[in-house]
Amino acid sequence: MEVILAESLGFCYGVKRAIKIARESASADGTACTLGPIIHNPQMVAQLAEEGIGKVDDLSELDAGRIIIRSHGVGPNIYESAEEKGLELVDATCPHVRRAQMAAHELAEEGYRVVIIGEKRHPEVKSIVEWSGDQAVVVETEEEAEALGSIGRLGVVAQTTFSGEKFKSIIAILLDKSNDVRILRTICNATDQRQTAALSLAGEVDLMLVIGGKNSANTTRLAQLCAMKCQTYHIETAAELQDEWFDKINKIGITAGASTPDWVIKEVYQKCKNKT
Ligand code: SF4
Structure with a gap:
């Protein structure tokens, strides 16, 4: 056989980087917590817990200390809340995710209706929606793209881990929805x-x-x-x-x-x- x-x-670049940042941050004085699991892998999360890197699911669980933002990223409200609470924020958001978040933010600022091609329930997609000022629509399937009405100015970004083929097929539908379309293919290599x-x-x-x-x-x-x-x-x-x-x-x-x-x-x- x-x-x-x-x-x-x-491991991809963003995950390796996030784990390195988390370990360095914990080794500074032995205490750090990630907001949600740092990556979607129970074995790695368990190993980090043994090394002293804990996890909280909500900022309300922390009154002081250091909070690590995972590679999937978070919306702007988390940065604001951490600052208000006086927490030290260590940002391990993958730079590719950051690019998608900023693309949605800038498109929204420029007056585009933002469509995110991705999975509605994925934390990264939720964070991109928040960076769009909560105005983005998430489209996961060709049927959902078909169901959209016509849009004046349409700005498109993608969940970084979305299928390239499916992205292409949804884009083909969205191109018929507007005469002013900006597409940022934020899928990572x-x-x-x-x-x-x-x-x-x-x-x-x-x-x-x-x-x-x-x-x-x-x-x-x-x-x-x-x-x-x-x-x-x-x-x-x-x-x-x-x-x-x-x-x-x-x-x-x-x-x-x-x-x-x-x-x-x-x-x-x-x-x-x-x-x-
Ligand atoms: S965007 Fe790409 S490199 Fe970054 S964490 Fe996701 S899969 Fe990894």
């Missing part, structure tokens, strides 16, 4: 690279293992794409592997979401290799 890793997988590599590998193997948090949108998307090509399992750790998956399998492909730590990928790889 052959085990092949996707050419591009695992990490997502495109992981999706392209995963799809290509899934076309070559009998079975794909997609590793990452079950709460990670980009990992779930990788699993959906791979499932279009071959039998696919979305797992968080090597402990979930089941012997019967490997019956009559010659080639296994492995990929992992942008928030999956290297050590989790290595464990899965090693366990698969041991079966060969």
Whole structure:
């Protein structure tokens, strides 16, 4: 049995950076909390907790100390509240997310009606809505784009982890909604690279293992794409592997979401290799 890793997988630049910032910030005096899980990976969140990096879900849980903003970013009200409460804010927002937030903010300031192509419930998308002054509309599907009426000045940004193909297809519909359209394709390369590599590998193997948090949108998307090509399992750790998956399998492909730590990928790889 052959085990092949996707050419591009695992931690992206923004996640590596956020974890480094969190660790540096905690090592300054041993105390720091992230606002929400720093990334959508329970194993990494648990490891950071062991290193003294805690988590709060709301600023009301903190009266003093240091709060770390995760790579998904937050809306302007969090910066204001942290300042009012006298908290020290450490900003680990991924620069690509920051770019999408600022694009929405500037488009709104310039009088554009902002449409965000992305998943309504994703924290990053919620933060972009807030940076638009809460005026942006979120469109997730072609049907939702069709349902929009005509718009005077239309400004479009994307969730950084949105599918490039789906973005294109929704844009084709939005172009008919306005004669004054500005499009900022704020999808980050990490997502495109992981999706392209995963799809290509899934076309070559009998079975794909997609590793990452079950709460990670980009990992779930990788699993959906791979499932279009071959039998696919979305797992968080090597402990979930089941012997019967490997019956009559010659080639296994492995990929992992942008928030999956290297050590989790290595464990899965090693366990698969041991079966060969
Ligand atoms: S996937 Fe892209 S936008 Fe999201 S954290 Fe990683 S580098 Fe940043």
